[in-house]
Amino acid sequence: MFFNSLEFLIFLPIVVLVYYLLPARWRWLWLLAASYYFYMSWKAIYALLIIGSTLVDFFAAKFIYQTHKKRHKQLWLGLSLLTNLGLLAVFKYYNFFRGEAAEWLVAHQLENWLPVLQLALPVGISFYTFQTLSYTIDVYYGRNKPEKHFGIFALYVSFFPQLVAGPIERFSHLGGQLKEYHPLVYSNFANGFRLVLFGLFVKMAIADNVSPIVDQVYEQYAKLSSQSIATGLFFYALQIYADFYGYSLIAVGAARLLGISLVDNFKAPYLARSVNEFWKRWHISLTTWFREYLYLPLGGNRVTHFRWLSNIMIVFVVSGLWHGANWTFIIWGAIHGLIYLLENLFGKITGIKTKNLPRWLQLLAGAKTFVVVVLAWVYFRAPDFETANDILAKLFENNHSAESIAVAPVVWLLILLFAVFDIGLRNTRIDHWLATKNTAVRWMCYAILLFGTMALGGVTNHPFIYFQF
Amino acid sequence: MKVVKNIIIRLSFLVLLWAGLNYIYGNTLWYNDIDQHADTLENLWPEEDSSDIIYFGESSNFYQEHPDTPKVRISNYLDRMLPLRVGTVDNAGLVASNYLHIMQHIPQKSKVKAVVVTMNLRSFGPTWMYDQNSNYLKMADEMIAQGPKLLNRFFIALKTYDYIAPEELDEIRITAWKKPLEFPFALPYSNLYEWNAGLGNGGILREDGSWDMDKIPVACHFVKNYAFTIDLQQNPRIRDFNEIVAYAQQRGWKLYLHLLSENYEEAEKLVGASLVNIMEYNADLLIERYNHPEQNVWVVNNFKTVPNSDFRDRTFPTEHYNNRGKRRCAKKLAEVINH
Incomplete structure (x- = not known):
């Protein structure tokens, strides 16, 4: 669903209307559902990547905050980096670097071990992985406390207006707003x-x-x-x-x-x-x-x-x-x-x-x-x-x-x-x-x-x- | 509540503003957009008030290979043969949905009593249906759809018509080619894809027993254009023709569906009797489906009217006839209409 599509021009007013009709405590859930619907309109299966990234970063940040040992903090941060950058590496960069190393792979008879992947690039992967990475890094450096509400964090990762092409938001700016009550203001x-x-x-x-x-x-x-x-x-x-x-x-x-x-x-x-x-x-x-x-x-x-x-x-x-x-x-x-x-x-x-x-x-x-x-x-x-x-x-x-x-x-x-x-x-x-x-x-x-x-x-x-x- | 009232008032003003813009657009840029994106509609304007019958066609109606050939259309011959004035609306590559959208622009006060709509057998097959021109034709339909003109223009920019990306079109076409060919007679291959490949890898057997490799491409084109099963429930062209029938009946017009001549002789020579059997089977299917004189709908069967010698193209199966061929088609049409 592109922004310049009839689907979006119908989707957006519906989301806004229902959002203001709902009681404040349910709004996050509505926005989360709308955001996943928005993302899944491209390729539903790739929502699993966002869910995976969300789960890893939510818990990684939580454990980074809870543990007092620097080594453990580093391990949890490493997991977050590995997951997000790993997603990028597999979906975005693997085939490129494999192509660059093709001759070498052939010379060493390794080309069958590292086959070309037939994977479509998930829409917006570079944006939401960077966004979630910023969250765990901020928690690691003590700039943010981890979010306790999983739903709010999941919404921060998937918020539909900026999910597929930014702006890349930091949790300190967007997270609080997602929890606040926003009355209908002209x-x-x-x-x-x-x-x-x-x-x-x-x-x-x-x-x-x-x-x-x-x-x-x-x-x-x-x-x-x-x-x-x-x-x-x-x-x-x-x-x-x-x-x-x-x-x-x-x-x-x-x-x-x-x-x-x-x-x-x-x-x-x-x-x-x-x-x-x-x-x-x-x-x-x-x-x-x-x-x-x-x-x-x-x-x-x-x-x-x-x-x-x-x-x-x-x-x-x-x-x-x-x-x-x-x-x-x-x-x-x-x-x-x-x-x-x-x-x-x-x-x-x-x-x-x-x-x-x-x-x-x-x-x-x-x-x-x-x-x-x-x-x-x-x-x-x-x-x-x-x-x-x-x-x-x-x-x-x-x-x-x-x-x-x-x-x-x-x-x-x-x-x-x-x-x-x-x-x-x-x-x-x-x-x-x-x-x-x-x-x-x-x-x-x-x-x-x-x-x-x-x-x-x-x-x-x-x-x-x-x-x- | 005050905020909601404010918003509703502004939205109402916005609707009024939009209505004004729609009026301005409809009287200015719309003509330019029609010229650019749906120029066939321009053919209708000089005909809609003066014609008793309007002939809707594609290149079979006007195609001229030689510049020195008199440019006489099938519809022109028909006009000469009938006591009624026959107007022409045609353009290259048009299909049923285009005819429908254009005929919806014929004014209610027009004196049109009948319409002749070209029915091209090839247009029911996946090769034509999913070719790269299909997006353009769908866009043209959207541009002239019933409704506010500014909205139609906006919709074509939003691609609300069934836009299919070129790569996806190729994929859909190939998938359709691989569907089984279901006919009550034996065929050399189970689907178009295999048939095309088999022919491509083999060749054309000459009468003297040698292989004519040069003819392979055109033989493959014949297979790709005629070896298909028409699903009366799912085929989009059937749906379009159903809508044309319903619309003509609603307007009280007589509807003549002009089933075009196909070069079955060449098909038999290049591919074999099996392909001609399919062509005939599909043609009969369409005639049976649509020929209902009691409902003011006739299928004018010109399927075998034009002999091989009157077909223009030799490198691709088309319905481009010389003037003699066109006259033959018009004659049969005139007979049915006069009857």
């Missing part, structure tokens, strides 16, 4: 509606309209002009942003309708003036997770300079690998890591801080960052390293006589509209912004978003990109 309803509507607009009118053009460019790049390839790369940057941003908005909005607040995942990332700033604005919940649970445990910046450099590279490469089991994702992460370090080095040598620069230089820095991010996306989107390199080579070939792609004027118009919204919302969120406007402006915006979503939504089939991670 502002929650209005803000939730605004977020869901804007999210659908961003996904359906922007991402789904540019995606066929992106597909065309990535499939036929060999015969396209540099200008068309540049357009395709720009459109992919838009597609992935609109796709994931739209999803996150709907997730936050759906939770808001239930009176629950989720963390924001995006803050106008393409307006970032550096790669460092980009990662503070893009997929914020994942960046935060890596900072808290990988970068800081590695020592953060309180280590030697060389260790710090390697820590940064490790985080970015692992972040790339988190997205998918392919060298292209690793390279994508490494590019971001290298640019991050170069920017840092430049700042240290020159003593220049971007935020102190004159406005026009800040704009230039923003343009530089955007170009870097767009070019790095090529490795993210291309099926393999060679294709990505070919596309970049074609981009700089300057072959204007080759074929061109056709982009309907309405697509450019929608992009312009989206840009206006994105720039306007760089320091706020659509629901908050609309709440400050008078009735006429607010309803004018509703009309534009509703019309854009319903009359101009893309018609090709493109599921949310981040669902595959």
Whole structure:
């Protein structure tokens, strides 16, 4: 059940309506049932993975808290890490590493011992495993007490708005809210509606309209002009942003309708003036997770300079690998890591801080960052390293006589509209912004978003990109 | 209670806003979307007021291989042969559900008294039913479904029609090919899949006893397109034709189901009598199922009307006839309609 499906648009109002009709003590159970129904609509059997992960982490955290011996605590944490990372290893990475080692396996006659697994990647596995891991790690470090109510913890792991593609929530933020009583408040309803509507607009009118053009460019790049390839790369940057941003908005909005607040995942990332700033604005919940649970445990910046450099590279490469089991994702992460370090080095040598620069230089820095991010996306989107390199080579070939792609004027118009919204919302969120406007402006915006979503939504089939991670 | 009242008031305003947007859409962008996603409906507009009979067809009606051939459709011949005005609504690859959705747009005040609907035997089989074009055809149906236009447009973006991913379509098709062929006569293979493979691995035996390997692909296409069992309870095309019959009766129209000519001679030559037996069996099944003149429903049986020499295509089994073939079909149609 995708967010941009009729099933979800029927499911969500039913969940919200019943939620407010139920007495407070039963609401968690209703949300838990709804969440499992939501997840099982993809592949029912994979709910067992969530149940397994939930059971292991619930009890692991409990025993970590109860035991006083550090060794025992470590053992329970190890079990949690092994379970969650093991799930990822089997479902997401096994075939990749097996493929990489194929020649070696054949040479040592081990290929039958390690067969290729015919397993479909469970939707959202990278998200909920990271979320539950954060819980046990927080309990291990004494940042959280373990949850006593198994049902609430199970709901924290499976809460449907953010189950399959985040935002990745920490228990300290979401757990308490799941236990609280949320009366029906008009502002929650209005803000939730605004977020869901804007999210659908961003996904359906922007991402789904540019995606066929992106597909065309990535499939036929060999015969396209540099200008068309540049357009395709720009459109992919838009597609992935609109796709994931739209999803996150709907997730936050759906939770808001239930009176629950989720963390924001995006803050106008393409307006970032550096790669460092980009990662503070893009997929914020994942960046935060890596900072808290990988970068800081590695020592953060309180280590030697060389260790710090390697820590940064490790985080970015692992972040790339988190997205998918392919060298292209690793390279994508490494590019971001290298640019991050170069920017840092430049700042240290020159003593220049971007935020102190004159406005026009800040704009230039923003343009530089955007170009870097767009070019790095090529490795993210291309099926393999060679294709990505070919596309970049074609981009700089300057072959204007080759074929061109056709982009309907309405697509450019929608992009312009989206840009206006994105720039306007760089320091706020659509629901908050609309709440400050008078009735006429607010309803004018509703009309534009509703019309854009319903009359101009893309018609090709493109599921949310981040669902595959 | 105040909150609930507030919400209900806002939702009511939202419904009003949506109704306004639906009106704006229906008078502006809708025409562009029809042109893009369901352009066959545009064929109906010039015909709906002036025609006594509307002919619904696919490429069998208009296909022209040679550019110098006069572009005369089966429906054009029919128009010449009848004292009534016959309008044409056609497009490549259309199937029964498309005809139904388009005919639902014929205005109530229209003077249409009868409709001729193309019944293509191949379209009942899994090879056509689950081909890669099926999603597009279903989307076209959704676009012109009865209901608010803006909602239909929204639904096609949401893929509320029965969208099946290309890989899944392949899987469904192959599963259907593996279903047993159940007929009251002996067949060389138990299912289409095995038959196709057997033919592919063997060859076509020439009269002189040598093997014609070049003809294997087209022979396989014949098997894939005609070797199937029609389940009268489950086949989606049967359901669509049932709905067409019900709708025509509701509108008080005479309904002529035009069972197209198939190249049975070529089928026999390439594959053998077994395949022709299946084709005939299925054709008879459809005639028996739908031919009820007492209910104003006729099946016009053109199954064997067009000889092999009048078929255009030689690399794929189609219902693309030359003008002589088309005229033969129209003649038989005219006879039934005049009768």
